[in-house]
Amino acid sequence: MAHTHAWDGIVHDMRDEFHDLATIAHVDAARRAWLALWLTCAALPLVFGLDKFAEIISDTWAVYLTTEANDIIPGSAADAMLWIGALEIVLAILVLAAPRIGGDLFALWMVLVAINLFALGGVHELAVGVLAIAVMAFAMAHMSTSYHDQGAKAPTVMP
Numbered sequence: 001m002a003h004t005h006a007w008d009g010i011v012h013d014m015r016d017e018f019h020d021l022a023t024i025a026h027v028d029a030a031r032r033a034w035l036a037l038w039l040t041c042a043a044l045p046l047v048f049g050l051d052k053f054a055e056i057i058s059d060t061w062a063v064y065l066t067t068e069a070n071d072i073i074p075g076s077a078a079d080a081m082l083w084i085g086a087l088e089i090v091l092a093i094l095v096l097a098a099p100r101i102g103g104d105l106f107a108l109w110m111v112l113v114a115i116n117l118f119a120l121g122g123v124h125e126l127a128v129g130v131l132a133i134a135v136m137a138f139a140m141a142h143m144s145t146s147y148h149d150q151g152a153k154a155p156t157v158m159p
Contacts, residue, residue, distance in 0.1 A: 037140035038099055041106055044133065046092035052085025064126075066119045095137075103141025110134035 051057045061084075062077035073080035091109060094102030110133045117127035 034140065034143045034146075037136060037143065038095070038103075041099075041103055041137045041140045042092050042095040044092075045088040045095065045106055045109070049085040049088030049090075049092060052081045052088070064117065064120065064123070066116050068119065069116050095140075099144035100141050103137050103144060107134045107137035107141065110137060 047057070052061055055061075061081045065077050065080055070077050070080050073083055075083075087109070091102060091106045095106055096102070110130050114127045114130040114134065117123050117130060
């Protein structure tokens with residue numbers, strides 16, 4: 001029965017967030033910022049993860065994987081990309097359902113991706129962009145302690 005209550009709380013929280021997104025013009029500016037970060041931090045890993053299977057954005061994801069990283073993941077580089085895609089989809093769901101935990105895990109994942117890209121060489125500009133996404137995810141995760149599970153009742157900001 002405890003699992004049902006936890007699930008109800010997650011569904012209720014997400015319903016509040018999506019309601020505030022639908023009525024964004026009437027939401028406190030700080031909550032709007034958090035909602036934008038939350039939605040972006042959920043959308044990015046979802047799009048990246050799904051594309052590892054659909055190959056619409058890129059059909060060359062495997063070229064961004066170092067040999068060392070590929071050696072850790074079972075199978076070929078193409079197989080590794082499928083595992084990574086599945087992980088990214090799970091991260092997107094975690095960000096949606098539990099932004100504090102999901103955001104920190106997504107930030108950690110982006111740091112690991114950046115390390116991989118720096119080690120790969122030749123794509124340092126991508127690695128820096130990925131680090132920026134990690135900082136954004138970290139900020140969203142920590143903002144969620146004030147703005148998640150609040151519904152339209154965002155905390156009052158003192159001038």
